[in-house]
Amino acid sequence: MTALAPPATAPDAGRSEEQRFLAFLESQQRILYKIAYIYCRDAEERRDLMQEMAIHLWRAYPSFEGRSAPTTWTYRVAVNVAISYRRGQGRRLRETLPLDFATDVADQAFAPPNEQTQRLHALIETLDEMSRALVLLYLEGFDHGEIAALLGISASNVSTRLNRIKAKLQAEHDLIKDDAP
Amino acid sequence: MTLDDIRNEWRARDEALQAKLAQQSAMLRDAMIERHLEKLRRQGAMSPFSMAVWIAFMACFGLFLAANWGRWEFFFPALLLQIWTVAMGALTFIEHERLRSVDLSAPVLEIQRRLAALEAERARAFQWAFLTGQVLWWIPFTIILFWGLFGVDLYRLSPFMTQFIAVNVAVGLAAIPILLWLSRVFGPRLARAKRGRALLGSVTGRDLAQARAFAERLAQFVAKA
Numbered sequence: 001m002t003a004l005a006p007p008a009t010a011p012d013a014g015r016s017e018e019q020r021f022l023a024f025l026e027s028q029q030r031i032l033y034k035i036a037y038i039y040c041r042d043a044e045e046r047r048d049l050m051q052e053m054a055i056h057l058w059r060a061y062p063s064f065e066g067r068s069a070p071t072t073w074t075y076r077v078a079v080n081v082a083i084s085y086r087r088g089q090g091r092r093l094r095e096t097l098p099l100d101f102a103t104d105v106a107d108q109a110f111a112p113p114n115e116q117t118q119r120l121h122a123l124i125e126t127l128d129e130m131s132r133a134l135v136l137l138y139l140e141g142f143d144h145g146e147i148a149a150l151l152g153i154s155a156s157n158v159s160t161r162l163n164r165i166k167a168k169l170q171a172e173h174d175l176i177k178d179d180a181p
Numbered sequence: 182m183t184l185d186d187i188r189n190e191w192r193a194r195d196e197a198l199q200a201k202l203a204q205q206s207a208m209l210r211d212a213m214i215e216r217h218l219e220k221l222r223r224q225g226a227m228s229p230f231s232m233a234v235w236i237a238f239m240a241c242f243g244l245f246l247a248a249n250w251g252r253w254e255f256f257f258p259a260l261l262l263q264i265w266t267v268a269m270g271a272l273t274f275i276e277h278e279r280l281r282s283v284d285l286s287a288p289v290l291e292i293q294r295r296l297a298a299l300e301a302e303r304a305r306a307f308q309w310a311f312l313t314g315q316v317l318w319w320i321p322f323t324i325i326l327f328w329g330l331f332g333v334d335l336y337r338l339s340p341f342m343t344q345f346i347a348v349n350v351a352v353g354l355a356a357i358p359i360l361l362w363l364s365r366v367f368g369p370r371l372a373r374a375k376r377g378r379a380l381l382g383s384v385t386g387r388d389l390a391q392a393r394a395f396a397e398r399l400a401q402f403v404a405k406a
Binding site for chain 2: 023030033034102105106108109110112113117120138139140141166
């Protein structure tokens, strides 16, 4: 995973905090899209969730001190927003940010390439919110330790949960086989 | 299909997504550039009014020259004014073409550097236009205006007038090196001040100001992409 420079760097000198955040948000939109993709089947819902995530990132931005990589921070905030969104917790925020993201283009480019993948996504949709987060972060290439840090659970908990998810998916569909030791 | 296979497939889809979004961004950039170029093409080097005034002055000077061949005391000032007028108009067209020829598909920093160079060139051109114009458009212009419109020969109006003409032309010519020295000393400070920048924008032309604003928008767009 490549880390980007922290939000406030020398080239940002002279720009307002809002401008810096919007530039940062532009670089993170692909991540927000993939998170929304895992949590929402409907394109309109994905756009709503992306807005929610963007607003929460904006609100949390002043307190981001660069202790973690910017992408890691984005995942941490955005995945928690997505979990709450699916659980229906918290009120929907009415503010909007200028998210200049072509979700229709992204939907086309990111569409499942075959029926097997489509079935897999249908199965992922049957998982609870935390399990979806685990699957997403695993697919994004994070190791168990990183996933644990992002979700605030232990690494052994991550391993256990991922094994359970694999077993569940295996039981429900022949798609997933045991990983080689 | 193992979980790793699924992860690899996810990564491939992500790469396809990234490529598609980059392509989209490139298309948007091209569309932005095309819109700006279209605007520049429609604008033209001079407004219709400016063009009409320029042509009118050239025509008037031309007629005056034709009518005053042999009367060198009137012919030469008019000739200088005609040369100045033609040169200023030609310079306007050349500057506009140079702006249009800036390669907007080049890296943004290169575009901004090129526009800054054009701005400096236009500022220098304006400086020389002003320095020479302040000599030509005072006494020489007044002489041919009075002769051309009223038939009054200012050279022979009175002995004082002859001295007045000579002193004013001399002062105008002497002012050139002084003003050049002042601009070298105070110019950089003025260029950094807000009012100085506003003045620079007004003398270097609206089309260049628009081009610089466009380059700034393009820089922001590219930074986001």
